[in-house]
Amino acid sequence: MTHITDLPEEVLFQIYKYLEVSTLKALQLIPDFAESTRYYLYRNSLYLLRICDDQINSLTLTNKEKPLGYELSLLVQDNNNQSMKKHISQFRHYQVNLSLIKFENLLEKLDCYKDNIIQDIFNRDDIGNGIVSVKLLIQLNYSLSTFNQVKDCLVNMDKVSKYFSNNGKNSITIDLELNSHDK
Structure with a gap:
């Protein structure tokens, strides 16, 4: 038997x-x-990560608008967090929730994370690790005074995807969610 x-x-x-x-x-x-x-x-499994604009933390967002996932900035703040980075990098499917008000702030944060976090997690060697799939959910919070951010976001989405693409080796999909906040 x-x-x-x-x-x-x-x-x-x-x-x-x-x-x-x-x-x-x-x-x-x-x-x-x-x-x-x-x-x-x-x-x-799908692993959720998030990157929030500094201005997002000062807003009072509804539960629907709050981004889900493990905050990438925690990997920068804690130098002893190599085990968490190793754990996250073992997954093959990711969703990265990018919540922002100013598109330039997002690009600045991605530049800061590019070499020490994004590369470690998303840029895999070719030996047995396979293709990584990344779903980018860009949550843009805008008001009438910041409506130009919508245009900037649409025009520059390819810049964001390049951070996670590993020179075209990773599969990237992008969703854009627009949240209006009248101020």
Whole structure:
């Protein structure tokens, strides 16, 4: 009689497709399944990251407008956060929520993160790490006085995608969400 631990990983991966994430995380505690479930989770899960404009923090946003995800600035602030950076870089699918008021501020932040965070997470070597897919969700908060930011954002979206593209090796999709804030 064959035991479930004797099944090949390909069969286990087919079973894992139908399990809840909480069940898969519980399976990681069983030594016979730890490696295969960890591999499956890293390969198939979507990791949420966010970058917020400094002006966003001063706004009172509704729950719908608040960006989700792990704040990238936390990786800069804490020099001992290499383990978190390593953990994040093991995923293959990302959504990066970029919430901003001024487009120039976003480009400045991306320049700051380019060499020490973005490169470490999104620029993979070609040895067995596969293609990384990145969904960029740009949440632009504008008012009548800052409406030109909408035009700047539309014209310069390709600049943002280049930060995450790894010289065209990564798959990038961009969504734009416009939130009006009358002031």
